[in-house]
Amino acid sequence: MIRTLASRFLGYAILIFFALVFLYPFVIQIANSFKTESNAADNPLSPIPSPVVTDSLVRIFEGTGFPTWLGNSVLVTVVVTIGRVLFASMAGYALSRLRFRGRKALFAGLLALMAVPPVVLLIPKFLVLNQLGMYNSYSGLIVPLLADATGIFVMKQFFDSVPVSVEEAARIDGAGAFRMFWSVVLPMAKPALITLTILSFTGSWNEFPHTLVSVQDPGLFTLPRGLADLVSGSLGAGTQYPLKLGAALLATIPVAIIFVIFQRYFVRDAAAGADKG
Amino acid sequence: MFARKGIRGNEQPAGWLFVAPALIILGLFMLLPILMALWVSLTRWNGQGSPFTGDVPFAGLGNYTRLFTDEGLARQDFMTSIRNNAYYVFLVVPIQTVLALGLALIVNNRLLKGKGFFRTAFYFPSVTSSVAISVVFLFMFANGGAINAILSVFGIQGPQWFSDPRGLLHLLFERLGVSPFLTDSGLFGLSWWDWLSGPSVAMCAIISLVVWTTSGTFMVMFLAALQNVPVQLEEAGRIDGANRWQLLRHVILPQLRPTTFLVITLGLIGTWQVFDQIYVMSQGNPAKTTLTPAFLSYRTAFRDFDYGSGAAISFVLFLIIVLLTLLQRRLTRERDS
Structure with a gap:
């Protein structure tokens, strides 16, 4: 005892x-x-x-590019999250359910892409954006992030785990592939869609390396890029830690809120990581 | 495999239509760039104009051999970055694995309440922005910062973390009164003495940040695995008279083996990619002791405008990580079969 x-x-x-x-x-x-x-x-x-x-908080909004970075971060996060969720669920559905030639090869390619470490893509991404004339633009900042291999994999695994009977019923009713996807499959996939939304939201909100090689104009900075710029001394005199910490705090709040509300989905992500390996 | 017609109809066009957006984006911004960078790594492109014209000087494998065989600054910097990252891996992977396992075991204890709160507390750092959290740690490790304030409570005078390039092993040798040795011979342009520096004081600050942020993720993985350990196994062990340590050592840990393997290999893969924290906190300083291959490749390309060498460093790093990933997938497959 x-x-x-x-x-x-x-x-x-x-x-x-x-x-x-x-x-x-x-x-x-x-x-x-x-x-x-x-x-x-x-x-x-x-x-x-x-x-x-509250001096530093006031100065964050009046004396730095923070409002611009915040606006850019919101724009990038919203567009990227919508794009990733839509494209990943479409591709995941096709890879899991639709029978078409080349499906197996595509899936093998997807597994290979998942093994590519993002950090070695810094120079390659710059090269392609430069070549396509997308460097230093919103499209360069956003479009390359619109699809990610891991998201497609998560959705494919999800559809693999769901029985096909519901769709079979809809199929007999004569629904076309896209209508069925939109009105039967997606509503059914809600839990996976929530997970994917959270994954995409935090991923794009916190994204840093991509912004480093896709834009250089301060008007196109997102919050992580702007913060990194503050730290590397764009402020001028003094260390100004209260201001830097405040800006970092404001950048953390949205993810913290999402984390508190959807915590069980975060936990599930990590646990799913343990399964899929 | 041919598409079957019949009640399912022809799914060929729909299939390709559904994968098309993702396929185009991944092809255009992952696959194509890798091929482009492979070409650039064989040239001396300096960022002016397009790298795909005849005007760009061709270097062959020169950018790669300079990293390994040619004497010079390029090789010295690259080998220094490999050394730094190796010490970083040797410290981060074991510490985060043990810490994650330890936290999971305690949080999982059935006698304790407040499990949810502690799990949240330990997991939260890993979902925050790496840049934002680096700012916080930069403040804590500042010369008159929080860490040194805590150390002074114990009568220890903390170092100037981010301007102290001394290696931990060098400090240890100095303490033991061992004078520098093996300074004349070496490997790849670094003397043995330099290879044996240990991580610098500055690198240790970054290591502590990374361990702090990633342990929570791995703790959650261990927690999930612990929940799958059959209760009967534990009870059987207890009936056989095993004490708590024996139970952990002979019953629980063997059950966690697959997860432990996974955590270690994921750790090995992740630690070779450290970039954000280096960029924000130290930029490779002081005295290049926090330079890592990822940051060196960035710096070589975007600061020194030597895109060929930068891309070559990326591909060597790519190779290191791919080998580790293959190892991980093989281990996972063995586990599954």
Whole structure:
């Protein structure tokens, strides 16, 4: 009995210690966003700003390109998410259900593409955007992100796991392939679509390397690119940590909200990763 | 395989129509660029005009041999980046795997409440933007920052994290009074002494950030696997008189073997791709001790305008990662069969 109590106490102690390790950096980030620069430099650990100031938040909106980056990030994220969900579910459905010549080869190609590490695509992507005249434009920023191999794979796996009987019934009613996809298949695929939407949203909202090789005009920066630019010293004098932390905080909030609301889907993604390997 | 007609109708056109958008985008922005970069890696293109005209000087395999056989700065930088990334892998992969497993075991403990909260807390860092979180860690590791404030509580004077190029092993040798050795001979243009530097103090700050962000993801994978361990197995072990350590060692860990393999190989694949954090936090500095192949390839192409060499570095890195991926897929297949 005492041993159980002791081990339970130890278990909680370890959990709380690690919860602090994993969450306190966010506390520091929030607190220091509301500190004066000297206060942040003197008491970086303190969770309570004294005095509480909103100067840096005001300056984020008035003295940096933040509003532009925010607008670009919203645009990129919305278009990319819609595109990825639509194209991935169409392709995943076709690869799983429709019988056409070349399907197996396409799937093998898809598996091969999934193994391509994004970071080695930096120079290649720049080359193709440059060649097509899409470098430094919204289309260069958005179009290459509209389809991703992993999303197609997730949708194909999903359709593989669903029995065909519903579609068979619709087929006898004489529905065409696209109408059936739109009004029978997609509504049925809701759980997979939610997972894919979340995956695409966080992926495109946080995307950084692609913006590095597709645009150079500050008017086309998204939030991660703008933040990276702030850090590398576009601010001029001083370290200005409250401002940088505040900007990073604002960039984190949308993903944090989505995470809290749809947490079980995130967990499922990671667990699915364990299965698919 | 031929499309069968009949009640299903002809699905040939519909099939191609459905895959067309994804196929065009992936072909145009993944497959084609790789082929283009393969060509550029054989040239000395400097970013002016198109790389696909006769005016661009052809280099053959020159950009590749410069990384391995020709003496010079290119090889020295490349080998330095390989060294740095190797130390990074050697530290990140074991630490994140053990930490993820440990956290999963504790969170999974049936006697403890608040499982959901702790799982969320540990998992949250891994969904945030790598750039945003790098900004936070840059602040924490600043000279008068939070980490050094914590260290000073324990009477330790923290280093100037991002301007300290000293390697951990070099520091250890210095502490033990060992003077630099093997400085005359070496491999690929780096002396053995340089190879044995260990990760620099600056690299350790980046390592701590990466371990902190990725452990949560792998913890969730371990949690999913733990939930599949049959309760009867554990009970049988307990009846046989196994203590908690023996139970973990001989009952639970063997059940987690496939997941552990997966976590390790995913870790190996991911750690060779570190880029965002390097870009935001150190840009390869101080003294090139946080230079990695991914960042070096970017820097060579977009800062030094030597696209051929940059692309060649990318392909060598590609090869390293593909080999690791093949290894991972083979292990997964063995597990499945």
